[in-house]
Amino acid sequence: MVSANTTDTSCIHCFLPIDQDSVYHRQHEGETLDFCCLGCATVxxxxxxSGLGSYYAQREITGDESPVDFESTQDFKRFDREGVFRSYVKQRDDGxxxxxxxxxxxxCAACIWLIEKFLQQSHGIHEVLLNIGTHRAFVVWDQQSVKLSEIxxxxxxxxxxxxxxDPALHEQHQQSLLRQILLRxxxxxxCAGNIMLFSISLYAGYFSGMEEEYKFLFEAISGxxxxxxxAYSAIPFWQGAWRAMRIRQPNMDFLIALGxxxxxxxxVVMLLTKTGDTYFDSCAMIIFFLLIGRTLEHLTKTKVISITERLSSLSPKFAARLNEDGEEATVTLDEIETDDRLLVRPGDTVPVDGIIESGETEIDESSLTGESQWRFVTAGENIFGGTANQSNAFVMVAQAVGQDTILQRIVRLVEDASQRKPKIQRIADHVASWFxxxxxxxxxxxxxxxxxxxxGGTKSPWLIAVSVIIIACPCALxxxxxxxxxxxxxxxxxxxxLFKGGDLLEEAARITDIIFDKTGTLSQGTMQVISVHDLGGQKxxxxxxxxxxxxxLAHHPIAEAIENYALSLDYQRPPMDxxxxxxxxxxxxxxxxxNQFIIAGNCLLLKEHGIPLPESAVIPNSLQQPYLEIYVVINQTLQGKIVLQDMLRKEAPEILKTLQQMKIHTHILSGDHQNAVNYxxxxxxxxxxxxxxxxxxxxxYIQKLQEQGKRVLMVGDGINDAPALNQANVGIAVRNATDISxxxxxxxxxxxxxxxxxxxxQISKQTRKLIKQNLGISLIYNALTIPAxxxxxxxxxFAALAxxxxxxxxxxxxxxxxxxxIKY
Amino acid sequence: MVDFYLIDFAFLFTLGITASLHCVGMCGGIACSYAIPVSQKFPKALWKYHSTYVLGRILAYSWIGALLGAVGMGFGFVAGPDSTLQHVGTVFAALIMLIGGAASTFGRKWPDRIASVISSSFRVFTAPVRQWSTRFGPWRALPLGMLSGILPCGMMWAVELRALATNSLLWGMVTMLVFCLITTPPLLMASTIMAKVSPRFRFRSVQFAGIIVMGMGAYLIWKHYVAIQTWFLYLCDPI
Incomplete structure (x- = not known):
């Protein structure tokens, strides 16, 4: 029936073939455009x-990407090859x-339970943890007993x-999945919309009467x-049900498919035998409603789980490596090795962790630390992969590459966190499988x-049972x-x-006591000069x-503070050795x-040199005030005093006040002198x-508190406080992520x-509240709807809709x- | 006399289903043109644009349907209820549907001259609509939606003819509204459908839609032929 005059040319708007007898033309930027009809030309x-002409250009660019073909990647043996194996697998200390x-x-949760149960029973597999939100499985196994391909x-x-x-694979997979869900x-x-329109006619027919032929016709069209x-939209349910039947463990897909x-x-039986009403509209609507639910779930999950993808995407794809002659070569991140010299230009992202060899610049570390102010760095200073070079080009030497960079360690931490399930979730998963x-x-x-x-009157027992099956699916649970x-x-x-586990959200919500370390936690951990006094004849x-x-020459934090203070006052260091x-x-x-003998030290040093102390002198670790006084003596004459202090963090008073308002007991534990701590x-x-x-x-101290039934949160700097951080119910390290913390x-x-x-x-409390709310919703839903x-x-x-x-x-x-x- | 029965719904639904692929090709571009930049810059606001676009379509379709139904109703009042003239008028509309449906099915466009005349008269409406749609914000999608109700489109003309033949303001409106609502979801998913459905398949669906239009026309003629035949027999044999 296609017209004989149809040409190879297609309409510029709708791509349909153009009939050469009725082609419509429009002129655009000196070009003649062909349209198949007046409608297309008008559109x-x-x-x-309307100023939306860029649509045609974007339409050309936005190609249809081929979806990830999971089916074609089932050559599992390739993952046993050494190179591939090393890229994905980590060997633990226990072998x-x-x-x-x-x-x-x-x-659904039943899938999680099923996979975990099935694999954990397999020989050689020690641990399997699955996350329904991220679709990620964390597997621990003994390579001597079972190979990765076998798993x-x-x-x-x-x-x-x-x-x-693989982040790239995951991204593609998510997109492909979304396209598939949307099409289904x-x-x-x-189908559901159109069947419902016929159904309206049929319902109207029940009240006003309808000839049997019309009724049959409408029901047949609905069918x-x-x-x-x-056959198409319900494929995920059929597939899920088939899986469940194969291993004799029904899941939620099984319930839906059964329904x-x-x-x-x-x-179909009712239609062919003409012995009752048909419910094709219910079939289509159930599928439609359930797919709406899955689509929204998918979109929400995609939004929520994009953290690790976002972090991973901070790494650049390529870097500029300098060889021994200083020649530049573009390499991928995998090719970079430690001690490689890399050139980082302004605007580039730092590829790996390392130390600056030459040059100085400002680095935007907000991607790692959240700190919006750029950090000025110069030769000899550390820089980290994933941060952005804002000012000048510099040469760096790679020190940590691949999985050892701080960025990758953070990504792993976030990933591991998503695998650690709270106790309440383990119970919910188990209940869902039996449910x-x-x-x-x-x-x-x-x-x-x-x-x-x-x-039941006109109600079929089959349909009542189907309602129970559909409405009771424990998806929400x-x-x-x-x-x-x-x-x-x-x-x-x-x-x-960075939470190292989802279970910590649950634990942190129940904290009763917070213990702070002093230096580096409540104080900044660096000395600062707060005043200088003349005590002798010299100014x-x-x-x-x-x-x-x-x-x-001293290379000491106090010396550094004094030098910084001098710099701030524009004092030049005399060029003398x-x-x-x-x-x-x-x-x-x-x-x-x-030729002048100079002493700079505390009162103990002055005492050793027989220099009389002023009346106001501060004896270290003996006074209430946590100040440090450095006296300057020139040729045995006291000339001045420099007062230094480990500055309190600006936000500390406000934080402590808020904690007290939250009725959380506060403690401070420190290695410093008791008086300084008291102050x-x-x-x-x-x-x-x-x-x-x-x-x-x-x-x-923490153990004693715990014995009293208290739940303790320890805040420390992550190095000296390691035992306390481990002993506390929750340990927080308040330092840059670049530290050992x-x-x-x-x-x-x-x-x-x-x-x-x-x-x-606050996040912990809100999350705990949210878990309770969600469990409450699902339990109330089931308690009300199943009996109904x-x-x-x-x-x-209605069951599908509910x-x-x-x-x-x-x-x-x-x-x-x-x-x-959150509000704070 | 209202002329709209359940079987007409069936025809409309089936036409809506098959013609929606044609709509995706033609009007889908409008939905995509505003949706693509919005989804890139303000993805959360996309639903507002889609809502106003759908509102625009509903307004335009229902008003045009009501107007045409009112014209048919007015014609019925003038000619007299259940008069032969009214039947002849309906059969005339049905004949145009038959010709138009055949044109779509056999690869011919609706007669060019007629189409051009109608199209140029619609420019009176489309010019201000375009002017309005250059404004920013979600309301720019409203005139674009309304415009889809006044485009020179054979499928829509067929439905408009059917709305005219209902001889009722209400049922004329319902006729157009049903067609509007059936074709709206595919339009909002135009980019996905365009990527998945080949032009050849869309072309075939247009041909099939032409058959349905012919069926609608033929059914109308069959219904009203009986009345005309009765009148003709009465003329021949008044007793």
């Missing part, structure tokens, strides 16, 4: 006339191997496809229209009752906790807080410059400058203050702001929390 004019896998085909084959055997996790949704929506929904299968078969059996029994009982004893945890960790990461401008050459320079550990320095505690209104403590004494604490604040502590507490369905009050159509709504409600509740954020 083209409208789009251009076992671990890997993160991306699993295709997970829909992947075991996934395949029970109907799931697992591949080593479109087909089911199209035909439901076929695409049943729509019974309804469709029943309707499916309960639902089947309830449906069977309902059918038996209405078939043999009940009087399975989603309740993981969606809340994902939302919580997502907000936390956005605020620069500061005379005696102060003389000590600078000595301080320059000190003679007979000497350091007195814990007391000070001395030396000759321009700080008094200043910040901290309830308990203990000084002169060794690391093991801090640990004992990444390895020691449960939670790491990637920036050095104490506000992070309040964020941790068993009573025959709910038809399958079931989809419960899942959507739980997911949206989590999304609401994520959108709302």
């Amino acid at each position: 083209w004019e409208t789009i251009h006339g 076992l191997h671990e890997i993160s896998l991306l699993v295709d085909g997970i829909h 992947l084959e075991r996934f395949h055997k029970i109907g799931y496809t697992a591949l080593p996790y 949704l479109a087909v089911s929506g199209f 035909l229209l439901s076929l695409p929904a049943m 729509i299968g019974i309804t469709f078969t029943y309707s 499916v059996w309960v639902v089947l029994l309830l449906a069977l009982g309902t059918w038996a009752y209405w078939n043999w004893w009940g009087d 399975g989603l309740a906790t993981p969606t809340a945890i994902l939302a919580g960790t997502s907000i936390a990461t956005r605020l620069g807080l 500061m401008s005379q005696w102060f410059p003389l000590i600078l050459p000595l301080e320059h 000190p003679q007979l320079f000497r350091t007195y550990p814990g007391r000070g320095i001395s030396g000759y400058i321009d 700080l505690a008094q200043h910040l209104s901290i309830e308990e203050a203990h000084g002169n403590l060794l690391p093991d004494q801090k640990l004992e 990444l390895d020691t604490a449960d939670i790491v604040l990637m920036h050095s702001q104490l506000h992070g502590i309040l964020h941790v507490l 369905a068993m009573m025959g009050w709910i038809n399958p159509l 079931m989809a709504c419960s899942s959507i409600l739980v997911t949206l509740n989590a999304l609401r929390f994520r959108q709302a954020g």
